[in-house]
Amino acid sequence: MVRNGQMHEIVRDGPNMKSTDRHILAARMGRIDSSEIRRVFQLAGKLENPINLSIGQPHFPTPAPIIQAMEKALRENRTAYTETQGILPLRERLSRKFHDQNGFTAHPEDILVSSGVSCLIQLLLLATIEPGDHVLLTDPCFLIYRSMLNFLGARITTIPEQFSLKDVEGLDGDLKLIIFCSPSNPSGHVMSAAQIRWLADLADQTGAVLVADEIYELFDYDGAFTSAGSIYPRTMTLMGFSKSYSMTGLRLAAATGPKDLITAMTTLQQYTVVCAPAPVQWAGIPALDLNMSSEVAAYRKNRNYVLERLRGRLNVGEPRGAFYVFPEIPGEDRAFVERAIMEKELLVVPGSVFTKKKNHIRVSYATDPDTLERGMDALLDLL
Numbered sequence: 322m323v324r325n326g327q328m329h330e331i332v333r334d335g336p337n338m339k340s341t342d343r344h345i346l347a348a349r350m351g352r353i354d355s356s357e358i359r360r361v362f363q364l365a366g367k368l369e370n371p372i373n374l375s376i377g378q379p380h381f382p383t384p385a386p387i388i389q390a391m392e393k394a395l396r397e398n399r400t401a402y403t404e405t406q407g408i409l410p411l412r413e414r415l416s417r418k419f420h421d422q423n424g425f426t427a428h429p430e431d432i433l434v435s436s437g438v439s440c441l442i443q444l445l446l447l448a449t450i451e452p453g454d455h456v457l458l459t460d461p462c463f464l465i466y467r468s469m470l471n472f473l474g475a476r477i478t479t480i481p482e483q484f485s486l487k488d489v490e491g492l493d494g495d496l497k498l499i500i501f502c503s504p505s506n507p508s509g510h511v512m513s514a515a516q517i518r519w520l521a522d523l524a525d526q527t528g529a530v531l532v533a534d535e536i537y538e539l540f541d542y543d544g545a546f547t548s549a550g551s552i553y554p555r556t557m558t559l560m561g562f563s564k565s566y567s568m569t570g571l572r573l574a575a576a577t578g579p580k581d582l583i584t585a586m587t588t589l590q591q592y593t594v595v596c597a598p599a600p601v602q603w604a605g606i607p608a609l610d611l612n613m614s615s616e617v618a619a620y621r622k623n624r625n626y627v628l629e630r631l632r633g634r635l636n637v638g639e640p641r642g643a644f645y646v647f648p649e650i651p652g653e654d655r656a657f658v659e660r661a662i663m664e665k666e667l668l669v670v671p672g673s674v675f676t677k678k679k680n681h682i683r684v685s686y687a688t689d690p691d692t693l694e695r696g697m698d699a700l701l702d703l704l
Contacts, residue, residue: 353472361670364662373688374696375668377506377645379567380688381616386607387566394600403596406587407434407575414606415560415575423538423558424551427577433587434602436572436594438536438561439465441586444593445498445532445557445576448585450475454497457523459484461647461675463506463534482510483638489519496529504537504546507675507683508647509624509640511545514552521553530579536561537643539613542621545641555579564644566608567616571601620644623686623693630697634704644687647672651704653679665699 361375394400406412412429419427435441442465450456452474458466460479470477475497480488482505499520503512517533524531533549533556549556557578563569574597576586590596627646631637637648650657654671661667672681684700686693 349472349474352474353468361658361662361668364659368662368666371662371666371668372692372696372699373668374684374686374693374700375670376687377564377685378569378687379564379616379644380692381567381619383567383571384608384611384613386611387568387604390604390607391571391600394603399599399603401599403599403602405591405596406430407432407597408599408602411602411605412575414609415577418609419550419558419577423535423548425548425554425556425558427550427558431580431583432575432577433583433590434573434575434597434605435586435590436574436597437563438534438559438574440572440594441559441574441576442466442534443469444586444589445582446470446473446475447589448582449497449530455493455495457492457496457499457529459501459505459512461505461507461672461678461681462500463502464674466500482508482512484516484519486519489523492523492527494527496523496527498532499524499529500532500534502534502536503549504540504640504642505645506537506643507645507670507672508638509643509645510638511541511543511641512547512549513545514547517547517549517552521549521556524553524555530557530582531555532557532559532578534559536564536574539565540617540620540644541642542617542624543641550577557582562605562608565613566611568601568604568608571598571604573597573601573605620687623688623690626690626693627684627686627697630701634701644685646684646686647675647681648684649680650682651680654682655679657682657703661699661703665703667696667699667703669700 411434412432415432416427416429419425446469450473455476456470458477458479459482520531531553538546550558559576561574631648635648637646640646654673658669658671661669670683673679
């Protein structure tokens with residue numbers, strides 16, 4: 322077949338015929354794959370009532386003031402494009418939040434509103450990473466960090482999330498980014514102020530940008546969370562509404578940090594999502610005024626219950642935040658997850674999504690107590 326003056330092949334696939342450009346996919350697509358979490362759902366697709374301890378999504382409903390603010394925005398026809406950087410009233414409210422709750426100054430003009438922290442991570446990496454650039458991650462880590470860095474051809478070094486000063490000393494001097502999530506997905510680890518200072522010193526020595534993904538900051542069960550921006554002013558701070566206010570499908574987040582990076586990410590946003598959904602941005606303002614202490618207390622109770630059930634059965638660190646545990650399991654993680662689905666209709670996530678180790682699973686306790694009890698019964702029966 323001739324198209325645009327060039328010859329292209331016709332590919333026959335069984336009874337179907339389709340036209341396919343030779344080499345249509347970029348080579349970098351070979352460095353990224355579908356999320357293993359999606360594979361869990363595919364395996365469980367025929368189950369009528371699975372016990373779902375896999376998904377990182379709060380089970381409580383979106384608070385009424387958020388819904389009402391979106392309804393008001395829709396009635397007032399606030400559905401047009403907004404400024405790419407986000408509506409000013411939301412950025413002003415975020416500026417106060419960063420000052421009052423996180424302990425650092427972020428001016429409204431230095432804040433970018435976007436469609437979820439995952440989108441912000443992609444904008445940041447697109448703005449900074451060239452093939453071969455060196456990035457430091459804590460391990461285990463949120464799967465998008467490693468996947469997108471591999472996609473862009475970065476070199477990755479990892480240190481354990483329970484790292485000491487000795488782990489940081491002597492690292493290469495060509496780092497571009499240092500990325501961590503605190504509280505952590507998948508382990509619930511909360512980085513100490515000392516750890517943040519060590520990473521900040523490394524950023525100063527290498528010229529790297531310190532990137533703190535703080536989407537789980539509200540789920541701080543022991544008062545251990547410290548916002549990295551309060552220690553190191555050059556931090557790129559990522560915050561999200563998805564987990565704190567049960568707004569996962571509404572896609573709202575914000576970033577603040579070095580002005581040149583915020584400018585670059587805003588420029589890229591013009592050519593991608595353009596702006597976060599306008600009614601959701603207006604809903605973000607009252608969201609930041611909500612008292613979510615009862616929901617946090619419920620998940621603290623869930624955490625304590627899970628640890629009580631697992632203690633003495635599995636090796637599991639004590640999560641101080643987020644809503645996950647990341648225990649070691651006997652055997653290989655994918656095989657264990659398949660057994661859990663087939664034998665107990667239990668959904669958990671293989672740990673190899675988050676680390677190169679093959680002997681962990683991630684269990685989410687962001688669910689109601691009855692489901693959690695059924696899930697723990699099933700998990701312990703498997704053991």
